[in-house]
Amino acid sequence: MDEPITIDGSMGEGGGQVLRTSLALSMSTGRPFRIVNIRARRKHGGLLRQHLTALNAAAEVSRARVDGAVPGSVEVTFEPRNVLPGSYRFSVGTAGSATLVLQTVLPALATASAKSRLVLEGGTHNPWAPPFDFLERTFIPFLKRMGPDVSCQLERPGFYPAGGGRFIVEVSPVARLSRVSLLHRGAIRRSGCRAVVAHLDMNIGHREVGAVCRGLGWSPDWAEVTACPESTGPGNVLIVAIESEHITEIFTGFGARGVPAERVAAGTVEEVRRYLAAGVPVGVHLADQILPLLALGGGGSFRTVAPSPHTMTNIDVIERFLDVRIECARIADDIWEITVEHARGLDSGTQA
Numbered sequence: 608m609d610e611p612i613t614i615d616g617s618m619g620e621g622g623g624q625v626l627r628t629s630l631a632l633s634m635s636t637g638r639p640f641r642i643v644n645i646r647a648r649r650k651h652g653g654l655l656r657q658h659l660t661a662l663n664a665a666a667e668v669s670r671a672r673v674d675g676a677v678p679g680s681v682e683v684t685f686e687p688r689n690v691l692p693g694s695y696r697f698s699v700g701t702a703g704s705a706t707l708v709l710q711t712v713l714p715a716l717a718t719a720s721a722k723s724r725l726v727l728e729g730g731t732h733n734p735w736a737p738p739f740d741f742l743e744r745t746f747i748p749f750l751k752r753m754g755p756d757v758s759c760q761l762e763r764p765g766f767y768p769a770g771g772g773r774f775i776v777e778v779s780p781v782a783r784l785s786r787v788s789l790l791h792r793g794a795i796r797r798s799g800c801r802a803v804v805a806h807l808d809m810n811i812g813h814r815e816v817g818a819v820c821r822g823l824g825w826s827p828d829w830a831e832v833t834a835c836p837e838s839t840g841p842g843n844v845l846i847v848a849i850e851s852e853h854i855t856e857i858f859t860g861f862g863a864r865g866v867p868a869e870r871v872a873a874g875t876v877e878e879v880r881r882y883l884a885a886g887v888p889v890g891v892h893l894a895d896q897i898l899p900l901l902a903l904g905g906g907g908s909f910r911t912v913a914p915s916p917h918t919m920t921n922i923d924v925i926e927r928f929l930d931v932r933i934e935c936a937r938i939a940d941d942i943w944e945i946t947v948e949h950a951r952g953l954d955s956g957t958q959a
């Protein structure tokens with residue numbers, strides 16, 4: 608076996624992303640790793656349910672040998688063998704994010720030898736994680752630009768604290784993810800917002816979309832409020848979509864007990880304004896999530912807002928696993944161009 612790469616889980620953001628990115632890269636490259644200080648910068652460090660589910664999912668898909676896969680663990684060794692596509696069901700068992708579990712195994716399955724079908728259960732709309740709508744309309748379309756065919760379908764949303772969400776993902780892989788260049792978003796074709804309200808007063812949603820339309824100067828016709836009777840527990844999410852020629856970006860706010868609807872909307876409006884003002888295609892969250900894909904594939908470049916700590920941390924993790932150079936160049940105030948280049952040079956690929 609190759610000597611395992613040692614990853615310090617306290618690097619940068621020091622959260623679950625360091626573990627998940629390491630798992631994703633290890634599965635795809637076949638390189639074993641040992642991670643210490645898992646989630647050291649979080650109040651309750653070590654493996655929580657979501658991280659343990661991601662670890663077990665990665666181990667199942669890549670038939671890995673694993674040490675330390677127990678709740679609360681701060682040290683794990685992971686040695687992948689073969690990535691085996693197929694039918695899998697991964698259940699977080701709590702409201703922990705199921706979309707983050709998916710993102711851990713998706714890069715390897717997107718370049719596996721055959722199709723896969725995944726059932727994911729847990730939280731689908733969690734604060735501080737990619738909500739299902741972002742996965743469906745932003746992250747997966749980006750991955751599809753790189754070659755694989757991927758579809759996802761929400762069966763039932765899962766909100767904190769009840770969880771119980773479920774979605775299905777089908778993946779038709781390609782041999783290698785192609786290079787992507789996404790420097791421009793093109794003209795904005797459609798904008799809109801939607802508040803989803805599950806087992807709560809619908810007025811919350813009406814106040815949220817009202818505040819978004821006022822804040823962004825949008826017509827009330829661009830907003831909708833939907834109930835969600837199929838949700839196991841109560842919950843509320845506000846989703847703002849900016850559909851441009853080359854990309855759709857999704858911005859999300861989450862209702863919480865004691866937080867006025869107008870305050871939920873104000874945070875989301877702030878994020879949307881920043882994105883619109885920068886004029887870039889890739890928003891702050893998509894930026895950190897696509898870096899492992901570019902690094903595993905043919906590299907590429909994209910324009911985004913100023914890199915977040917998650918982005919900088921992912922760059923550090925990626926550079927431990929792969930012989931790539933990732934550069935962040937500031938073009939203007941809040942406009943940055945991130946380039947991922949393989950030491951051995953770049954392929955040709957899609958451009959926008």
Ligand SMILES: Nc1ncnc2c1ncn2[C@@H]1O[C@H](COP(=O)(O)OP(=O)(O)OP(=O)(O)O)[C@@H](O)[C@H]1O
Nearest residue numbers: 622623624646649735736737738741859892895917
């Ligand atoms: N509103 C959002 N839309 C899309 N992606 C999001 C959103 N909020 C957070 N994310 C993404 O979720 C990921 C969160 O990673 P992080 O390491 O913080 O998570 P974690 O493992 O759930 O938590 P912890 O911080 O408890 O370790 C990042 O990739 C971030 O870009």
